[in-house]
Amino acid sequence: MKRDSVHISIAQPCHEQWDGMTVTERGAFCQSCQTEVIDFSIMTDREVVDYLSKNKTGCGRFRKDQLNTPLRLAQVDNGEVV
Numbered sequence: 001m002k003r004d005s006v007h008i009s010i011a012q013p014c015h016e017q018w019d020g021m022t023v024t025e026r027g028a029f030c031q032s033c034q035t036e037v038i039d040f041s042i043m044t045d046r047e048v049v050d051y052l053s054k055n056k057t058g059c060g061r062f063r064k065d066q067l068n069t070p071l072r073l074a075q076v077d078n079g080e081v082v
Contacts, residue, residue: 006049006071008062018061027061035059045071 014030018037021028027039038060040048048071 006045006052007069008048008052008066008071009068010062014059030059033059037061040066 014033014037016030016032018028021030021037023029024036027037029035030037035058038051038055038058040051040060041063043051045066048066
């Protein structure tokens with residue numbers, strides 16, 4: 001069965017300040033963790049799901065409205081998003 005939504009929650013949010021991180025192409029680099037933090041806050045639901053399906057772990061920045069609520073996947077009909 002194909003899913004049409006994904007639910008994202010963060011059990012232990014990071015305490016580091018986004019504004020103090022160094023900007024990267026996909027988000028920012030956290031000096032404390034020595035890892036890239038992906039900026040999901042600028043992505044569509046589809047982009048978030050596509051990224052997470054290919055990258056199972058990592059850090060990310062989300063908008064509050066992206067968390068603890070289903071991210072809806074756009075339906076495709078004859079090559080067009082509906």
